[in-house]
Amino acid sequence: MSATRPALPRFRWRELQLVVLATAAVLAGLVSLATVNRGALVTALWQDIQASALVAGLFLAASLGFAIVRYRGDQTILPLVATLAGIGLVFIERLQPDLAALDPDLAGLASRHRIYLAAGMVILWLAAAFVPLDWLQRFKYTALLASLALLAVTFVFGTEINGARLWLTIGPLQMQPSEVVKLTLVIFLAAYLAEKRDLIGASWRFGPLRLPPIPYLAPMVVMWAASLLVLVILNDLGTALLFFGIFLAMLYAASGRPVYVLTGLAAFAVASWLAYALFDRIGIRVQNWLDPWWDPLDAGYQPMQAEYALASGGILGTGLGLGQPWRIPEVQTDFIFAAIGEELGLLGTCAVLALYLALVGRGLIIALRTRDAFLRLLATGLAATVGIQAAIIVGGVIRVIPLTGITLPFISYGGSSLLTNCLLAGLLLNISATTERGQPAGRRR
Amino acid sequence: MRRNPVFAVLGVALLVGAGWGVSRYLSHGQWLAVLAVAWLAVLFLAWPRRQKRTGPASIESVAKLGLVLTSVFAILALQLARIQAWEQERIVTRIARDEETGEVAANPRLINEDLRIDRGRILARDGSVIAETVIDDGLAHRRYPDPATAYVAGYFSPLLYGKFGLEATYDAELRGEAEVSAWTRWQDILLHRPPRGLDLWLTLDSSLQRYAHELLGDRTGAVVLIDVETGAIVALASNPHFDPEALVTTTAEERDAAAAYWQSLLDDSDRPLLLRATQGLYTPGSTFKTVVAAAAIDAGIATPDEVYRDDGLLDVEGHVIIEANRPDDTIEMWSLRDALAFSLNVVFAQVGLELGANLLWHYAEQFGFGQEIPFDLPVARGQVASSKEFLESAPAIADTGFGQGQLLATPLQMAMVAAAIANDGAMMRPYLVERVVTRDGETRSETRPRVWRQVVSEETAREVRDMMIHAVTNGYAYGAAIDGLVVGGKTGTAETGDGEPHAWFIGFVGDPEPRYAVAVVLEHGGTGLSGPLAIAREMLAAAMAQRA
Numbered sequence: 006m007s008a009t010r011p012a013l014p015r016f017r018w019r020e021l022q023l024v025v026l027a028t029a030a031v032l033a034g035l036v037s038l039a040t041v042n043r044g045a046l047v048t049a050l051w052q053d054i055q056a057s058a059l060v061a062g063l064f065l066a067a068s069l070g071f072a073i074v075r076y077r078g079d080q081t082i083l084p085l086v087a088t089l090a091g092i093g094l095v096f097i098e099r100l101q102p103d104l105a106a107l108d109p110d111l112a113g114l115a116s117r118h119r120i121y122l123a124a125g126m127v128i129l130w131l132a133a134a135f136v137p138l139d140w141l142q143r144f145k146y147t148a149l150l151a152s153l154a155l156l157a158v159t160f161v162f163g164t165e166i167n168g169a170r171l172w173l174t175i176g177p178l179q180m181q182p183s184e185v186v187k188l189t190l191v192i193f194l195a196a197y198l199a200e201k202r203d204l205i206g207a208s209w210r211f212g213p214l215r216l217p218p219i220p221y222l223a224p225m226v227v228m229w230a231a232s233l234l235v236l237v238i239l240n241d242l243g244t245a246l247l248f249f250g251i252f253l254a255m256l257y258a259a260s261g262r263p264v265y266v267l268t269g270l271a272a273f274a275v276a277s278w279l280a281y282a283l284f285d286r287i288g289i290r291v292q293n294w295l296d297p298w299w300d301p302l303d304a305g306y307q308p309m310q311a312e313y314a315l316a317s318g319g320i321l322g323t324g325l326g327l328g329q330p331w332r333i334p335e336v337q338t339d340f341i342f343a344a345i346g347e348e349l350g351l352l353g354t355c356a357v358l359a360l361y362l363a364l365v366g367r368g369l370i371i372a373l374r375t376r377d378a379f380l381r382l383l384a385t386g387l388a389a390t391v392g393i394q395a396a397i398i399v400g401g402v403i404r405v406i407p408l409t410g411i412t413l414p415f416i417s418y419g420g421s422s423l424l425t426n427c428l429l430a431g432l433l434l435n436i437s438a439t440t441e442r443g444q445p446a447g448r449r450r
Numbered sequence: 451m452r453r454n455p456v457f458a459v460l461g462v463a464l465l466v467g468a469g470w471g472v473s474r475y476l477s478h479g480q481w482l483a484v485l486a487v488a489w490l491a492v493l494f495l496a497w498p499r500r501q502k503r504t505g506p507a508s509i510e511s512v513a514k515l516g517l518v519l520t521s522v523f524a525i526l527a528l529q530l531a532r533i534q535a536w537e538q539e540r541i542v543t544r545i546a547r548d549e550e551t552g553e554v555a556a557n558p559r560l561i562n563e564d565l566r567i568d569r570g571r572i573l574a575r576d577g578s579v580i581a582e583t584v585i586d587d588g589l590a591h592r593r594y595p596d597p598a599t600a601y602v603a604g605y606f607s608p609l610l611y612g613k614f615g616l617e618a619t620y621d622a623e624l625r626g627e628a629e630v631s632a633w634t635r636w637q638d639i640l641l642h643r644p645p646r647g648l649d650l651w652l653t654l655d656s657s658l659q660r661y662a663h664e665l666l667g668d669r670t671g672a673v674v675l676i677d678v679e680t681g682a683i684v685a686l687a688s689n690p691h692f693d694p695e696a697l698v699t700t701t702a703e704e705r706d707a708a709a710a711y712w713q714s715l716l717d718d719s720d721r722p723l724l725l726r727a728t729q730g731l732y733t734p735g736s737t738f739k740t741v742v743a744a745a746a747i748d749a750g751i752a753t754p755d756e757v758y759r760d761d762g763l764l765d766v767e768g769h770v771i772i773e774a775n776r777p778d779d780t781i782e783m784w785s786l787r788d789a790l791a792f793s794l795n796v797v798f799a800q801v802g803l804e805l806g807a808n809l810l811w812h813y814a815e816q817f818g819f820g821q822e823i824p825f826d827l828p829v830a831r832g833q834v835a836s837s838k839e840f841l842e843s844a845p846a847i848a849d850t851g852f853g854q855g856q857l858l859a860t861p862l863q864m865a866m867v868a869a870a871i872a873n874d875g876a877m878m879r880p881y882l883v884e885r886v887v888t889r890d891g892e893t894r895s896e897t898r899p900r901v902w903r904q905v906v907s908e909e910t911a912r913e914v915r916d917m918m919i920h921a922v923t924n925g926y927a928y929g930a931a932i933d934g935l936v937v938g939g940k941t942g943t944a945e946t947g948d949g950e951p952h953a954w955f956i957g958f959v960g961d962p963e964p965r966y967a968v969a970v971v972l973e974h975g976g977t978g979l980s981g982p983l984a985i986a987r988e989m990l991a992a993a994m995a996q997r998a
Binding site for chain 1: 541
């Protein structure tokens, strides 16, 4: 097989079909939203949805673009991303008028989100088609240093919003460095672990004891501790938890040794207990997690409103635009999942979870198909990132774990989050293109 | 070890089901622990057992990572099912009340609906309006035109204090939810049509209610007038009371005024938020002697003609009861009938002792002491004593025999006692809401009078009824007599330990068949001969005059 020159890939029908479906779903959402807002179907409807529909059309353009250049990558990543991002777009459009009525600063929410999403599609496309993957491997320490520097800069010059210093303001632009660092962390870990995988997987004998190869783990632990420390100082526990999860997932994938995971979890348990004992605000968080009704009008207000919203949705949801999810503070970012729960119901929330699971699964399949250790670990890390991030914020909103303020990938409002996640998806596609020949692997074997 | 998948799935399902039943809340510690254990169990069960080569970055470890993530998402879906399906109703309607300010945190979706909904009216039996909703510019304003009846409806304060009283008990009817189908409701939502609530027609008579307030004046107390045959509440007056209209908060501007008024209600030492007729607990004093007399006759211990010795003093194991009520100190032998008429403590202490702790407890409970009284409004629960041990000592039994001890009752309950005696021992279930009616006048539901419990035999009840009539014709309740009608009654004074005793009167009127029963209490109102008795007489006379 490897000896023969691969045939030209066939036209990407599967991807196109799925993207058409996703785009149709987004359009249906926008139309039903416009109908509810106006109380009736009217001819001016088109004006309501024009700008957003253009963005939805970008999904089609991206897919057609891939098809025309005979791109070899996976055909389900783009449709999944388009569906998730489309749901996000519809919900930001839906929330914008209500939020603007509460706070005029939020009036430009939807138009900014459209621009972010359009830019995200471009980034996805570029990352999928043009980023040379071996560069990433070569510059792993640069990536590490750059991410640490970025966090340090944020710590010194960052803007504090809601008590957490996670924003960097450059001129008119604001960005969330932790979102970018999330990617550079995965790249570094993949490169480092791929290089040292045999050493890490082996045992290190010390007299009669069989110990993990401590010397090879040390740089990673130091790196991980440093990033965690910075994040705790920056007061962004959600991202810290995410980094920790990525770290454990990749370490396990590379070594195949559960003992690392268990040690990590034990360390994490101790750290959480310490944090709980030391910081008041974490005590409040735990209180709000277990029973927000202890202070219904103040501290527990937000989780309680989310609870009301989710329950109001029931199984089928109130329908788009017919609920009142804007009553939850920060619904457009941390709590957008509760808005989905209210208006699309249990069916909607489970569908979103299934979409994430599909995306993660697809990412892991891409990982399994590559032979290259670095690429396999990179794909594993990227897929796990999406899954862990979604699980952390969803788990926080539905109170399986304490709430931490991170975004729901592809859905939450926010440029940094959307762009980096599109970049992540683009990299996954890029990895898949190194093995795929435009056809499902099953047919090849 | 081979794992049978059927048993495994069953086991996890059983675990989750148990946790679901045990834990009360979606993030209760127990429930979270169940989720964690379920997660680990699923993971353990699905974990591939056969050890393949688990080398670095192997297919195996990547696949296992996928398994872990999948199981996490499964747990998330389980929690979602609990919030959005299983406990949906409970969470949506959950209300939290701030202990300090009384402010209510409720689902803003329901509050928002309350602000728009054309809530049903609450009407007195004569058709006068107790509560109604006026829609102005899409906002619903609740109005309570008559201050004498308004508080009986409770209050409706969507933005601040929630709902109370009939407004809370009959919320579903007043909102109109009970009426429409899910389909109509969905249409209403789509077309932004506020649903229309159902009207409540009460048994309350607005003129008698106003008259009760006129008679009470600014004194602290309560009047309950009840239809003997049906248990329908005709008047239910409490003083002081609150003005629910001042608590209505439809707009943000009304908030501050309502909050200030609420605070003044909380600060008021007379506690106007307490509806004394149903929530005020008082020692029944001598009115309880009717219960003791009924118990003694029903148990066969005494007849109305049974003679007891009362020489002015009774020593019960060193606890001396002094008789102050004998109309003639030279007479030492009294029939039970006269003892009730002249409210002789020494005699009833002896009757109490003859009954003993068990029978006394039993009959007091029969008459509703310590029982949850079913009613449309919240009712405080009275008591025979705080615990049964109290009645283990003879002095305590003696004190309870003439209505002191640890007895506590609401005016509503004492009115029910009088009504039960007048109604051949059948204690009717009290009610305030007669009918639920649509705006078009179509009756949706109607309350049928129901016997709550047969407290004593018919014969006993008739004998005690005659004794109460005797108390009016020949005893201290003589002031309650009404020309041309048959009146029975019993006065009462309840020692409170501080200040003047509370004054009671319970009684009934008939023509000659008993029609209405009444209970009146005045806090620190002195003896029962003047105030409560006069109010009760006026109420009974007015009720009969209106009936004619």
